Amino acid sequence: MSGTDTQFADHTAIDVDRGHGRTEQRALRVAPADDSLFPGARQVFRLRRDTGGLDGQRTGKHIVYGITSMPAELAGPVHLNHYEREHWCVEVRHEVALCESANRNGGSNIDG
Numbered sequence: 001m002s003g004t005d006t007q008f009a010d011h012t013a014i015d016v017d018r019g020h021g022r023t024e025q026r027a028l029r030v031a032p033a034d035d036s037l038f039p040g041a042r043q044v045f046r047l048r049r050d051t052g053g054l055d056g057q058r059t060g061k062h063i064v065y066g067i068t069s070m071p072a073e074l075a076g077p078v079h080l081n082h083y084e085r086e087h088w089c090v091e092v093r094h095e096v097a098l099c100e101s102a103n104r105n106g107g108s109n110i111d112g
Contacts, residue, residue, distance in 0.1 A: 013077035015085065020053065025050045028081040033067065040069040045080055 015026045027048045033041040038083075045066050052058040066084075068075060 011077055013081040015081055023052050023054060023056065026081055027082065028083065030072065030077045030080065034073070038067050039068050043068050043073045043075070043080075045077070047081070047084055059066060060089050 011030045013028050014045045017024045027050075028045055030107045032105050033044045035041065037044065045068070047064050047066065049060075050058050051060040051062075066080075068080065
């Protein structure tokens with residue numbers, strides 16, 4: 001999942017929010033996966049969240065990784081970014097699993 005933004009341009013969704021006294025940018029990259037990575041895996045993704053003040057100054061960066069059995073035709077980067085945005089720990093029909101770090105939900109940290 002490493003590489004330049006240009007290399008992932010066709011496989012990235014970026015969402016920006018302003019509110020509650022801060023800004024947040026979420027950039028989600030996807031790449032194809034197969035059973036050799038994890039049984040049933042069809043895509044892997046990296047979600048990077050940059051947070052900061054309303055002045056545009058970035059104050060934090062958080063990166064999480066995930067695996068989904070949904071193929072790109074059913075859930076591209078825009079869909080996965082939306083699913084993550086709506087839930088802190090996503091389980092969409094038991095096909096997408098993404099858990100936040102311990103500082104968000106008290107669970108285990110799966111950050112890379």
